[in-house]
Amino acid sequence: MGGMAAPAEHRAQYRAGLAAPTSGAAPGHTQANLVVLPQDWAWDMLLFAQRNPQPVPVLEVTDPGSPETTLAPGADLRTDLPRYRVWRDGELVDEPTEVLDVWRDDLVAFLIGCSFSFETALLAAGVPVRNLEQGRIVSMYRTDRPCRPAGRLSGPLVVSMRPVPAALVPVAVQVTARMPQVHGAPVHVGAPEALGIADLGAPDYGDAVEARPGDVPVFWACGVTPQAAVLASRPPLAITHAPGHMFVTDVPDAVYRLP
């Protein structure tokens, strides 16, 4: 199935068992990170999001036990992602293509904005996206900047980094600032050492991405931040999307773009 198919067609393929990364699927439609937690942990998660909106832009929170979401009517969050990760006490125990057997009536699903949305907007504004050019996963780093804690959740801000031509840095800032629900403006431009990042070539997550001459490293808050904080707190059960295997929603990216 080509990337231009409708979101519902992609989800139907994933529901049928296709376990493919979602990069490029249904372009122009918002893709979301998934974090599912027992209701007992949901308050901490939603409060962590309220206090750290740049790394944790929550697009949707489901009712306990419900696999349905307003972001994609008719979808089932237990089957319609291409691959999941199941965590018990903070340890990865499985990477299934559906989680029907793990689902419980007390589970609450969080759908969180993703930088895929703003990468599309950057390209449309003429800003090259090096990780896409190089076919690599974006570079991500743990910083020395702590998030504001919430209940049992705490941890460092994790950032993604994209090398941007110096003359286009202002465009990149303005384009992404208008999309606060998908991480918004960069948190930092240049000077990686000021974030506690010693070596851009050795990311903590994702791939190393090569800068071109004249590029400046630009850092955005990253959706790995909440996942890392949740797992460090060792909830008895958590379900997440597998890296790169996101939830494809029906929502056009433009909905999350401010004027």
Next chain:
Amino acid sequence: MGGMAAPAEHRAQYRAGLAAPTSGAAPGHTQANLVVLPQDWAWDMLLFAQRNPQPVPVLEVTDPGSPETTLAPGADLRTDLPRYRVWRDGELVDEPTEVLDVWRDDLVAFLIGCSFSFETALLAAGVPVRNLEQGRIVSMYRTDRPCRPAGRLSGPLVVSMRPVPAALVPVAVQVTARMPQVHGAPVHVGAPEALGIADLGAPDYGDAVEARPGDVPVFWACGVTPQAAVLASRPPLAITHAPGHMFVTDVPDAVYRLP
């Protein structure tokens, strides 16, 4: 004390017992609505906010029992508003100037953005604000549009209405759209009957405000929405600010203005 005093000076006066409305106090600094609930109800409230961000733009959620907020370091939420309302089982039981004796270790405070912030921005952009010109409280109406429910909380969207000269409606939309944390863009322009509002001259809350010839009614989501939903759900205890007697924060309005 004049309106130009610093936010902390105003709070000190309120703490000392001054029970004055905060309109015009510390101009340029964000004022916030207050809703305090037992921890058992806090999840419903925060979820209601996530699902209804225009009427419920949450700026801060405190830790249980803590009267402190990052929006005004050194302030005490139990004493530093000029007047409070105390509600038991949804009924108003007191309107004190401090709530030290009602406070409990399980109370969670929500500070919610307020349209005072965008009224300042409208004036700065040359848009007249009729309720300020006429020295009246803004007109507010219950609409026939339901909010998205969350747990025990549900209810109609409440809107505030400001008459805006027709030629300035686009300016008013653009100015407020850049301030999503203080209700953001209007939800509706003109045609009050389409919101179920029969008579603009008979608001459900606040005062009637006179339109000038050529004015069009412009409707914004209103912070009364969550208060009405909370009280209708009859929590055993709730504390709110008294109408017009807001929490004056240290945060410049500009912080909540997007580029």
